[in-house]
Amino acid sequence: MKKSSYKKMVINHARFHLALKNNFSTDERKYMFRLTINLKSLTLSAIALGMSLSLFAQESPKEEDFFKILKVPAPEGTLLEVGGLAMMPNGNLAVSTRRGDVFIVENPTSQRPYFTKFASGLHEILGLAYHEGALYMVQRGELTKLTDLNSDGKADWYQTIASWKMASHYHEYSFGPKITSDGSFIVTTNVAFGNQEWWRGVSNEPYRGWTLKIHPDGKIEPFAAGMRSPAGPGYLDGEVFYTENQGDYMASGGLWHLEKGDFAGHPASLRWSDMPDSPIKLTVAEFDAVVDPMKVKNETGGFSKPENVANAPFITLAEAKKQLPSIKLPAVWFPYGIHGISTSEPIEIPDNFWGPFGGQILVGDQGQSKIMRVMMEKVNGVYQGASIDFRSGFQSGVLRMVFAADQSLFVGETNRGWGSAGDANEGLQRLVWNREAPFEMRTVKAKPDGFEIEFTKPIDKKSAEDLTSYLVSSFTYKYHPVYGSPPVKAMTHEILGVEVSDDGRSVRVAISDPQQYHVHKISLPGIREASNSHELVHMDAYYTLNEIPSGDKMVIKPKPVVAAIPVAKTATAATKTTAAAPKPAVKTVPDEAEIKTLLAKNTCSACHMTDKRVVGPPFTEVAKRNYTPEQIVELIYQPKPENWPGYATPMAAMPQVPKEEALKIAKWINSLK
């Protein structure tokens, strides 16, 4: 349905009523929400339509109203466990898969793409690039160039550009290549795991756990170390970046800017720091002296798996850096369970694509089947910035992305071995923008006393001047060999004042005690779009404040009196007031709305759904185990993944969930029996 057609519907009341009685498709419903907005602007009476308009007015447009996920039709049975995507200059799309195939897709944005199998039989291809007329790809053990010598449309010369050693461990994945401006290839390599210490990342061969720069002549230059599971190598604006996944020593996912000699934090790679060509001199012993490896012997003579101890002393990555200057802090942390659980490839949105988002970064996530948007700036010579949700709902785990010339984004997906929110095991989809800018934070920038937020559309000044429209809190992570870290040193920052720009496009927010190195959650629940009172499509941005810029601080205006804000002026405000009204007596089991909020807030819904298996088991299955609510709370704080042998990803300890909320969640789970 195009815009013109729904305008017609507005005029034709009879048709509209008729349509209401029919079953609407999801898309049609969404247009109806917009439709009400148009009605509002026409000042038509809601009663004339015989329905409650205020109900609709709460519904601001959502991400799917602007970005549609389309399929890429492929021959039945084609298994597209996508490990790499590359656009070719002729508009063909090259797709590599974990099963070792390379497909060339002609007319990939059309209704009838044409698939040819260009190459097959390669070992877990986790990256593909088109460079100087040829396809290059990274399989587990080498960087390979594919050439079709006899022009039959199939590669027949599988040329090894560079090969590296492996210990034949399943987790020794290799990613890339990203082509640098000097024609080199950036490749990242996973660590393996120990045998008895099956949880501990190990580097059994050089250079596992590294970022490599491979020269056109095949020479391998070790470039940066400290990688654990670097599924997302990136080359953004002429610089090397990569995304990392949560794990041992890796508190959460993150995006690192890498310069030669940087150490991103996982120590397994340091085993090779004494190699003559290593740009890092930090040794394992020097490292372990600062960050306790937690090698505790158990009664059988082996080592015990390190677990998070809630009140034990700890060191943060930033604190460790003071003693170990090779450590590189991530430019952006992706809070686990909120902005992904297994972040993948970062790519740049071309400057002239996607309106307000041109030039920004997209980062995929495998486990949550979604894409985040990242905006970075350089402060004191250091990259840092914010991540914000962008588009979820892909059919499988998002691993690779590439733009077509028509501004649509191909999304390559797989979840095999890990599970994902999208319940398909694999897929190739296409994200298409409808050319309408969503109401979003366009950028978030650090200021000496807080942040400056620019919006894609003018904001309603009253909402923007209301200090209660803003919530800012912050936290950081432990740096330890435990799998992941709960958020620690959590703080709530007082909103001291705001300053809205004259054009209504941006706002400066001053907060109490901005915390260097903390991830700052900037939440704008009260901000409304000027023209139609819409809420932001995504309200929360997470800014990693590695550096606090110097410069002028804001002049804090006296705080406006909150009570002066007229109540119930708009439907939205009315709703807000209602929500704030005292609740009925505390129930033992939270209702649907409350539990939804609790599960989202505590990131449970990142991995669990009520009755469907995603990354973790459905709550209904947990309910069947007849735990007491107190036992469930205990398991939230100290999970026992061994009780769920069929699930690939172990649950991280969640000591940060407030006890009262954990108990509510537990009671709700048990109510599902």
Place this chain on the structure above:
Amino acid sequence: MALFFSAISVQAQTKLPLASFENNKGSWSEVAKVWADPLQPGHELQSEGKGSILLNAPTKKKPGTDIITTEKFGDAEVTLVYMMAPGSNSGLYLQGQYEIQLLDSWAKTEVKAGDNGGIYERWDESKPDGQKGYQGYAPRINASKAPGVWQTLNVKFKAPRFSASGEKIENARVMSATLNGVTIHEDVELFGPTRGALDGGEVAAGPIRIQGDHGAIAIQSLEVKPYDTPAPVFGEISYQVFPGSYRELPVESTLVPSSSGKIANFDEFVAGLTSVSLSKFEGKISVKKAGNYTFRMSVPNGMGAIQIGNATEAVQLRDGMITAEKTLAAGETSYVIWVSKPADWTAQGFQLAASSDGMWDETYSTPAGAGFRASDPILVDPTQTPILRSFIELPDGKKISHGISVASNAGANFSYDINSSQVLRVWRGGFLNATPMWNSRGNGMSVPIGIVSELSDGSSLLRNADGSATTKEWQTQGYQVLGNGGVRFSTKSKDGLELKDQIQGKADGKGIDRSLELSGNSTPLMIRVAPGKVLNEVSDNLYWIEDAGIFLQVAGQKPQVGADGILLPITTTLSYSILF
């Protein structure tokens, strides 16, 4: 002979010499050594000396005959190590009634019931031509080796059962059959004698008969292990069900059963299945034959305990597989079994089975709700993916990180180590099972399907003249796909040598051809082509590597037996073939 058999323990493997058979009219003899040229379809096996190998070499004067053991067997495991003459035909008749075909089926891509390892057809003369044969079972895949190579057939056979009045009440079964280590039949019912069976029909015990009237065959050994130990019988079972969740055995006197009763077998047990409970079973096990018996039990997501006879130590609830090994005298022995179901979401019931030497495994109880953990096998279709890289695990556990496997249309496949330029193995039968690599995270490995000949462990290909490994560092350059199983690998050494290594499956599927081109070299070197120490020249340019079970075909060069295998000289070029 009857005395001879009764003198030894029935569970022992019985190796049958020629003297165990009757009806030898002179074509059968016992020799020290046999060999054949697999490419000469003359039905002939060459031999020398006197020894323990049974050889059937029919001539015009001494036409071949079937030989029949004087001893009769019922249930048994039969292991036959044999060599076919090129183009020859024989058969192993179990109880003289059911024929497992022995044939030169070398390199056939499609096999029938009449091929090597097939369970031969039954025969109905009353049917029109072309429909007389029925109920034969083709082997699952062709696991045959070349004629002139020792092959191993292992069959576990269950004889038909008869009532006291002599009526057949249960058909004979091939419980399993492997040819050269590959499963070719599993639990196959034999409804009656196959074509050419001994007169007299099906019996509870019958002789083993080797066909000798269709060509030459040699038998290195024929071993028979009777399966005549009857399974222990659980008599009437008394049970008690105690409500509650237990991970340790409580003091029994404190327990109050919620139900109790007697059942004839564990399948009748229904109380205590769904709810959280601890169940106790007790009664008597009776065995007919004294011996060692192993009982295994497991309770899915629960715990259990089994105690046979008098307690020698305190009974404890355990999870996982619980094993009780016990020497039992003939007669009855008391037992106690505990089954704890500590949570109601666990599967219902438990697993209980027994095994013993010369006894078919017996299952007494199977859990009802335990899900199958097995995933769908992922088999690589060689027409879609004729080449596949993966990690490769060698028989000794060593792992090859840069492995590649190549299929040819005619079915001769090989794996190659890109780092060492060694052909790791050759095989025929199927291509690859990629389940270990592609199911869930996998382990990066693929596994060959069929009969595999291991050739190398990825050690150095190039050797000095004395057979010691060269110490060159090689960097692979990649490979070119030539089509239909042909691949040319190339690699360069840091000191300036370049090796081009072209390998191609033979068009008839009988082996692989390899040609090596070593440029930049002028030193006489050797390459290691295969394992083995026993080299026999069976005809010009054709060598049987007896202990590797393969043939090496090479012109103008003389293979040598080195310290760790067979070596061939190379300075700049070398071509050879491996037949298997």
